[in-house]
Amino acid sequence: MxxxxxxxxxxxxxxxxxxxxxxxxxxxxxAVAPRPAEAGVVSQDDVSEGKQLFQxxxxxxxxxxxEGRKTGSGDAIAGPTLAGVGAAAVDFQMxxxxxxxxxxxxxxxxxxxxxxxxxxxxxxxxxxxxxxxxPAIPSEEMVDPTKGDPAKGGELFRVNCAMCHNSSGAGGAxxxxxYAPSLMDVAPKDIxxxxxxxxxxxPVFNDTNLDSTAKRDIIAFLKSVEEGGNPGGLSLGRLxxxxxGMFAWIFGLGLLVGIAVWLGKKAA
Amino acid sequence: xxxxxxxxAEGFGKDAVRLDEGHVVGQGGIPDRFENPGLPPHVPxxxxxxxxxxxxxxxxxxGLFTLSILxxxxxxxxxxxxxxxxxxxxxxxxxxxxxxxxxxxxxGLALLGIGLGxxxxxxxxxxxxxxxxxxxxxxxxxxxRDEVVRIMKEEGGKAQLSRRPLLKYTLGGAMSLFALPVxxxxxxxxxxxxxxxxxxxxWNGGPSGPGEEPxxxxxRLMRDPENTAIKASDVTIGSVFHVLPEGLLDLEHxxxxxxxxxxxxxxxxxxxxxxxxxxxxxGHQGIxxxxxxxxHVGCPVGLYEQGxxxxxxxxxxxxxxxxxxxxxxxxPAKRPLPQLKITVDDEGYLVSAQPFREAVGPSFWExx
Numbered sequence: 001m002x003x004x005x006x007x008x009x010x011x012x013x014x015x016x017x018x019x020x021x022x023x024x025x026x027x028x029x030x031a032v033a034p035r036p037a038e039a040g041v042v043s044q045d046d047v048s049e050g051k052q053l054f055q056x057x058x059x060x061x062x063x064x065x066x067e068g069r070k071t072g073s074g075d076a077i078a079g080p081t082l083a084g085v086g087a088a089a090v091d092f093q094m095x096x097x098x099x100x101x102x103x104x105x106x107x108x109x110x111x112x113x114x115x116x117x118x119x120x121x122x123x124x125x126x127x128x129x130x131x132x133x134x135p136a137i138p139s140e141e142m143v144d145p146t147k148g149d150p151a152k153g154g155e156l157f158r159v160n161c162a163m164c165h166n167s168s169g170a171g172g173a174x175x176x177x178x179y180a181p182s183l184m185d186v187a188p189k190d191i192x193x194x195x196x197x198x199x200x201x202x203p204v205f206n207d208t209n210l211d212s213t214a215k216r217d218i219i220a221f222l223k224s225v226e227e228g229g230n231p232g233g234l235s236l237g238r239l240x241x242x243x244x245g246m247f248a249w250i251f252g253l254g255l256l257v258g259i260a261v262w263l264g265k266k267a268a
Numbered sequence: 269x270x271x272x273x274x275x276x277a278e279g280f281g282k283d284a285v286r287l288d289e290g291h292v293v294g295q296g297g298i299p300d301r302f303e304n305p306g307l308p309p310h311v312p313x314x315x316x317x318x319x320x321x322x323x324x325x326x327x328x329x330x331g332l333f334t335l336s337i338l339x340x341x342x343x344x345x346x347x348x349x350x351x352x353x354x355x356x357x358x359x360x361x362x363x364x365x366x367x368x369x370x371x372x373x374x375x376g377l378a379l380l381g382i383g384l385g386x387x388x389x390x391x392x393x394x395x396x397x398x399x400x401x402x403x404x405x406x407x408x409x410x411x412x413r414d415e416v417v418r419i420m421k422e423e424g425g426k427a428q429l430s431r432r433p434l435l436k437y438t439l440g441g442a443m444s445l446f447a448l449p450v451x452x453x454x455x456x457x458x459x460x461x462x463x464x465x466x467x468x469x470x471w472n473g474g475p476s477g478p479g480e481e482p483x484x485x486x487x488r489l490m491r492d493p494e495n496t497a498i499k500a501s502d503v504t505i506g507s508v509f510h511v512l513p514e515g516l517l518d519l520e521h522x523x524x525x526x527x528x529x530x531x532x533x534x535x536x537x538x539x540x541x542x543x544x545x546x547x548x549x550x551g552h553q554g555i556x557x558x559x560x561x562x563x564h565v566g567c568p569v570g571l572y573e574q575g576x577x578x579x580x581x582x583x584x585x586x587x588x589x590x591x592x593x594x595x596x597x598x599x600p601a602k603r604p605l606p607q608l609k610i611t612v613d614d615e616g617y618l619v620s621a622q623p624f625r626e627a628v629g630p631s632f633w634e635x636x
Contacts, residue, residue, distance in 0.1 A: 080575075155493050156493065156494075159492050159493055159510050160510060163568065163570030163571050163582055164570070164571050172582070174571060174573055174578075174580060175573065175576070175578050175580050175585075175587050175598070176576075178573065180571075198506050198507075198574055200575060201573035201574060201575050201576070202573075202574065203506055203507060203508035203535070203572050203573075203574045204504060204505075204506040204507045204508075204574065205507070205508075206502075206504050206507060208498075208499070208501075208502030208503075208504075209491070209502065209503075209507055209509055214494075229355065229362075229363050229364075230361075230362065230363070230364055231352075231355070231364055231365035231368060232364065232365070232368060233358075233361055233364045233368065233369070234361050262387075263387060265391075266311075266313075266391070266396075267313050267314075267315070267391035267392045267396075
């Protein structure tokens, strides 16, 4: 009989066993549990600086504590609450120039004039992320289009995205002045974060709906469309039969009318 | 004497009719018969008069035909010599396949050269004297017409058709009924009657052919196209899932036919945003499932705006309010989207609690 078996009736044995079991359980859980992606190292200074930036630049619509405003009353402008949107939403909205919004209109359009430096955006993101857990900024590897499968991504895109963004990612109209923007020339990171956070009218496609592999596949598909170019010539906005039909009517028929006039003329 | 002197001398305009006088019959009178003005005098063309102009026209036509030959040669050369992946920059268009450009330009020149050359030839060198050939009378001679009437009356009478009406009526009946065997296969060729299949979907318990209604079993809601089940906890607020019933994508055939009726959109709203009690009751904690098939003409209604909770159909802009049981708030659709009653099974997966209570998609005659 070995030493371990001899002590199995010791009064502390049950407690030791329980401790070992709990430790193993905890270790196993931390190994398999889904964890929110870490967004670099965030210090308390970043959070407080971010809060100051937020209150100076964003609070007029989103409220002093990012609690949001349901409806705009008086000169106050309505803005949604930012608790739980995460650093990814802040990064997406601000680094694509959508926020701060230039005017309280139906659509926050993408803009090339980005008002804040990357550090300031990261600080505001750190503050917003400190309010409630939310999606973090994805890593380089998660958005690398060369690692995705464009064929699978195309299938997912056609089911989940194409109804608003057009089957080739050219964008399209929504209700009452809103629209789904074109997805051409959008940074892979921004495509990822848009799916993750659901900006403006767009629904959320979280990791339980389209996991990070699926998101990377979709990015790979969009980049393959972008790289494919237009070997057939003029793309006419890639909007399909409407613009193509109009082109044929105006230029094709115009040319035919001109030829018909020439045919009917007598030679000099 | 020019025109103006004539009008002044004859007092032209003195009897002019004012605009408010109505119709006044003029004094010029109308001839009994308008004279045929005939053809305008023939004007000879440049090539008819001078041999130099004719020679020039000949060269132009020959040039156009040569252009066509060059176009064809360009087409053939581009087909064999240019790689399809070679891209070339075209001003106003951007990068595009060089071979496509050369093939298009070559074929365009080849056809246009022939066409323009032929027209130019006809207009400059072929004879252009206008000639009119008068139409001869169409009427047969009186003798011929009388003979036809005589044959119909006398010779036809020998068939005794007018004396024996029974023959006339049975022949008429046989001839008109004979259209049926021609018509029937055409109608039959349209396929079997849809019967119940228009009102049933895969959610009723399986493939819904024209036969009997399958027995209902709760089915899991599966992601399209991954074909994986969805847990209620997976659906966060603001999410939208494109859903098919369990087993549909595993069908061996008829997948598209079933998908066209059974496609469902799954959304999660804040329950306090939902105005309809029935919508809350048929959902699960703010998760609601609605048919994705528009009630107007059956397009997939997939454009969900999570901010306004509007659901937009891309074909004709019918807009449905997801907070109010998908009632129509804009556009040509007449009925709200049918809701699929869902619940959660023992393992936490979303399942259907009953099939659609009404037929999905556009209206049809037998729709109950």
